[in-house]
Amino acid sequence: MRLKRSHAFLLTVFICITLVLPGCKNVEADYNGICLNLGDEPLTLDPQLVFDVVPMRVINAVFEGLCRKDKEGMPVPGAAEHWEISEDKLTYTFYIRKDAKWYNGASVTAKDFKDAWMRALDPEPQYHEPAYMANLFFCIEGAEEYAYGEGKPEDVAIDAVDDRTLRVTLVQPTPYFLDLVCNSVYMPVNKEFFDQQISGDISEYGTEAETILGNGPFMVEKWNHDESIVLKKNNAYWNSDKISIEKIEFKMIKDNTAAVNSFKAGEIDMVEINDHLLADELKNSNCRVETYDAGIVQYITINNEDPVLCNVNIRKSLSYALDRKTLVEKVLNDGSKEAFGFVSPVVAGYEGKFRKQAGDLYKDNDKDTARKLLEKGLDELGLSEMPKITFLINDQEISKRDAQVLQDMWKKSLDVDVELQVMSFDAMTEKMLSKDYQMALLMWSADYNDPLAYLDIFSSNNFYNVAYYHNKQFEELLAESIEETDVKKRMDLLLKAEKIAIDDMAVCPLYFVANSYAVKSRVKGLVRGSSAIQDIDVYWTYVE
Amino acid sequence: MKFVRFLLKRLAFFSVTMWLVVTLTFVLIRCLPGSPFNTDKMIHPQILENLNTKYGLDKPFYEQYLRYIQNLVRGDLGISMIYKNRSVASIIKRAFPVSLDLGVRAIILAAFAGLFLGLISTLYSNKAADHVISAITMIAVSVPGFVAGALLQYFLCYRLSVLIQSITQVGYSVFPNTGWEGFRSTVAPTMALAAGVMGMVVKMLRTSMKDVLDQNYIVMSRAKGLNKREVVLRHALKNALLPLLSISGPLVSSIIMGSFVIENIFSIPGLGRYFVSSVQDKDYTMVLGLAVFSVFIVVLINTITDILYAVVDPRVCIESKDRLKT
Numbered sequence: 001m002r003l004k005r006s007h008a009f010l011l012t013v014f015i016c017i018t019l020v021l022p023g024c025k026n027v028e029a030d031y032n033g034i035c036l037n038l039g040d041e042p043l044t045l046d047p048q049l050v051f052d053v054v055p056m057r058v059i060n061a062v063f064e065g066l067c068r069k070d071k072e073g074m075p076v077p078g079a080a081e082h083w084e085i086s087e088d089k090l091t092y093t094f095y096i097r098k099d100a101k102w103y104n105g106a107s108v109t110a111k112d113f114k115d116a117w118m119r120a121l122d123p124e125p126q127y128h129e130p131a132y133m134a135n136l137f138f139c140i141e142g143a144e145e146y147a148y149g150e151g152k153p154e155d156v157a158i159d160a161v162d163d164r165t166l167r168v169t170l171v172q173p174t175p176y177f178l179d180l181v182c183n184s185v186y187m188p189v190n191k192e193f194f195d196q197q198i199s200g201d202i203s204e205y206g207t208e209a210e211t212i213l214g215n216g217p218f219m220v221e222k223w224n225h226d227e228s229i230v231l232k233k234n235n236a237y238w239n240s241d242k243i244s245i246e247k248i249e250f251k252m253i254k255d256n257t258a259a260v261n262s263f264k265a266g267e268i269d270m271v272e273i274n275d276h277l278l279a280d281e282l283k284n285s286n287c288r289v290e291t292y293d294a295g296i297v298q299y300i301t302i303n304n305e306d307p308v309l310c311n312v313n314i315r316k317s318l319s320y321a322l323d324r325k326t327l328v329e330k331v332l333n334d335g336s337k338e339a340f341g342f343v344s345p346v347v348a349g350y351e352g353k354f355r356k357q358a359g360d361l362y363k364d365n366d367k368d369t370a371r372k373l374l375e376k377g378l379d380e381l382g383l384s385e386m387p388k389i390t391f392l393i394n395d396q397e398i399s400k401r402d403a404q405v406l407q408d409m410w411k412k413s414l415d416v417d418v419e420l421q422v423m424s425f426d427a428m429t430e431k432m433l434s435k436d437y438q439m440a441l442l443m444w445s446a447d448y449n450d451p452l453a454y455l456d457i458f459s460s461n462n463f464y465n466v467a468y469y470h471n472k473q474f475e476e477l478l479a480e481s482i483e484e485t486d487v488k489k490r491m492d493l494l495l496k497a498e499k500i501a502i503d504d505m506a507v508c509p510l511y512f513v514a515n516s517y518a519v520k521s522r523v524k525g526l527v528r529g530s531s532a533i534q535d536i537d538v539y540w541t542y543v544e
Numbered sequence: 545m546k547f548v549r550f551l552l553k554r555l556a557f558f559s560v561t562m563w564l565v566v567t568l569t570f571v572l573i574r575c576l577p578g579s580p581f582n583t584d585k586m587i588h589p590q591i592l593e594n595l596n597t598k599y600g601l602d603k604p605f606y607e608q609y610l611r612y613i614q615n616l617v618r619g620d621l622g623i624s625m626i627y628k629n630r631s632v633a634s635i636i637k638r639a640f641p642v643s644l645d646l647g648v649r650a651i652i653l654a655a656f657a658g659l660f661l662g663l664i665s666t667l668y669s670n671k672a673a674d675h676v677i678s679a680i681t682m683i684a685v686s687v688p689g690f691v692a693g694a695l696l697q698y699f700l701c702y703r704l705s706v707l708i709q710s711i712t713q714v715g716y717s718v719f720p721n722t723g724w725e726g727f728r729s730t731v732a733p734t735m736a737l738a739a740g741v742m743g744m745v746v747k748m749l750r751t752s753m754k755d756v757l758d759q760n761y762i763v764m765s766r767a768k769g770l771n772k773r774e775v776v777l778r779h780a781l782k783n784a785l786l787p788l789l790s791i792s793g794p795l796v797s798s799i800i801m802g803s804f805v806i807e808n809i810f811s812i813p814g815l816g817r818y819f820v821s822s823v824q825d826k827d828y829t830m831v832l833g834l835a836v837f838s839v840f841i842v843v844l845i846n847t848i849t850d851i852l853y854a855v856v857d858p859r860v861c862i863e864s865k866d867r868l869k870t
Contacts, residue, residue, distance in 0.1 A: 132595075427578065
């Protein structure tokens with residue numbers, strides 16, 4: 001019997017479909033797992049070496065420091081069961097819980113923490129590169145000297161008293177020290193396991209699923225480079241009864257359009273939203289759209305040593321002339337908030353948030369005052385008209401968009417010409433470090449939850465002070481706050497310090513960045529925190 | 545003997561090219577501002593210094609260069625400066641097979657579809673089928689990869705799965721939007737990558753077919769009473785394929801090494817993305833490693849095509865292949 005051609009075709013199609021369909025994975029069924037987008041391949045999963053948010057999303061689930069962050073981002077006991085802080089607030093003694101275990105069953109000891117911290121401080125480590133985030137240890141006595149190659153490792157005041165006791169002595173009272181120990185760079189390492197991963201002159205620790213040994217609620221099951229990381233629940237974790245989710249798949253979808261398509265097709269459970277139209281569209285479908293403050297301030301850094309911009313009235317005038325409300329509501333429209341201060345609204349102050357206590361430090365969209373200040377400033381400088389100002393921006397779309405809006409605002413309200421110079425971030429950094437710039441668009445996010453993390457960049461000896469802002473009164477207040485052990489008095493000093501810096505308009509704050517994401521309705525309890533380590537936190541996540 | 549001489553000549557040519565490319569890349573990549581360690585956030589100066597010492601970037605330029613060449617001769621491509629503690633060779637070893645897989649699929653699809661459509665359009669030249677094929681070819685050639693990829697992803701992956709979900713009420717993607725797992729995930733990217741090449745094949749084949757069909761021996765066979773289909777398939781096709789073979793070398797290397805856009809859209813873990821990201825990140829060793837690898841692949845593919853050419857067309861002598869003597 002010979003098949004007719006059309007029949008043969010239909011038969012082929014049918015065979016193809018039956019071949020394809022059995023591969024069907026039912027996403028919605030009672031599958032106790034979630035699939036998230038990691039966004040990119042992590043550079044490494046070695047907690048001491050990472051510095052960007054991508055690997056930290058995984059590390060937060062796979063490792064656990066002495067403390068971890070709760071839903072509100074405050075430090076709570078992690079591998080440490082409890083701790084004592086000395087009277088002078090300089091000595092912290094952590095007691096590590098008995099049931100803190102590595103995947104392989106070994107106990108997590110005080111030595112594991114000491115090994116990890118010393119490894120991060122080592123200026124010339126043998127089997128890997130020096131840690132980027134080593135500066136987060138500089139509050140510990142002897143740490144800075146050691147990392148700079150001037151001190152000895154024995155002088156670093158990290159003391160593993162016994163297996164379960166770790167004592168740390170600090171240089172100054174550091175009220176945010178518990179927040180620091182939640183960071184990736186503070187996670188422990190199992191030295192024995194680490195040494196087993198050495199091959200030749202590198203250690204393959206943290207580069208493959210098999211070369212990672214963690215102590216967190218999840219363990220890395222599979223790592224298909226550039227494609228996905230699969231985590232499964234770690235039953236040896238001390239609090240594993242409270243962990244509901246069994247499996248997490250992190251896909252690495254770089255292209256956001258592709259990620260959105262995947263989300264709509266039900267292949268991933270969460271997607272970042274960078275377009276408010278998309279947010280409106282997704283609100284109608286089977287998911288929730290959420291917005292959170294990312295703890296980032298977008299601002300214009302101003303070269304305070306520039307012949308024109310050294311004048312405080314001109315700096316103020318440029319800042320007062322801007323209409324931040326229009327910028328965030330009409331242009332961004334993503335939930336970002338106007339900034340009338342530099343410290344992010346997520347930062348804790350004394351009983352409440354710092355930003356709330358500090359309030360708005362100036363008013364903007366105030367064209368009359370701005371014009372008067374500009375005239376006054378020009379008079380003081382002996383100039384008849386405002387020269388053209390150059391404004392550096394990096395080559396990302398959102399930066400160009402923001403800068404064009406600002407340029408237009410300055411032109412309309414002050415008749416000031418601003419020239420935009422687009423370049424790579426590297427080139428920008430080079431120019432800023434050599435004081436060869438006037439204004440530049442930057443972002444600042446803090447490594448720990450304290451106002452000092454923001455205000456410190458205005459002190460003269462800080463490397464990040466590319467505004468070259470110098471104010472004696474400000475420095476004195478900051479120095480006083482560092483010595484102060486009383487929490488309330490310390491916050492008052494910091495409040496004053498911020499006011500001084502912003503009164504001088506050392507930099508020009510623009511807005512506090514908000515991030516939006518959509519998550520499938522079946523996924524509950526997913527936390528997106530304001531710090532890099534807690535960007536995605538699956539600790540309390542469950543599926544319905 | 546001739547063959548050995550040919551290979552030796554190629555080897556010499558390869559070494560010189562390699563040296564030139566490495567030297568140029570080495571100099572050019574250092575001309576970019578910044579360093580591998582300046583990311584979105586400025587790095588502490590002392591830590592930066594420690595990092596520079598670790599990777600030998602604090603040494604004089606010529607010393608770094610000599611050291612790199614020395615290692616290269618020993619076959620060591622070094623360690624990536626961005627992907628911590630991973631050797632460049634291991635990244636290429638892992639990612640290239642994926643790109644190769646995708647590339648080979650695309651080439652096979654492009655070659656078969658291209659030959660098929662090309663033949664149809666010669667057999668039915670100036671008829672409806674020919675015009676339709678011409679239109680398809682024009683679109684395939686002129687639509688850039690990122691548009692083709694995005695469109696295919698939208699319709700074939702996203703729209704189709706939404707449609708099926710609305711009918712069956714089961715969350716299921718026939719062709720996943722992203723990833724590289726199983727045959728289903730390869731369909732859309734292969735089509736996107738093959739489209740352009742397929743268009744080229746059709747166009748080339750059509751033109752060369754026309755030339756061949758005008759030749760005396762074809763007219764002779766037709767006059768003898770052979771039908772058109774037989775003449776085209778038996779006598780014309782092999783000769784018409786020759787010009788196609790000469791562009792197949794560059795075509796194959798571009799399809800294998802140039803799938804960056806498609807890999808990015810479909811999140812395929814291939815080598816393509818590293819060609820762009822390593823330059824952006826200023827991953828010096830990775831950029832150099834990729835340059836070395838590309839030279840190797842391109843020279844290899846060209847050599848293979850030259851040998852193939854001699855096999856298909858006995859008039860071509862392999863030794864004189866550099867200039868097509870007949």
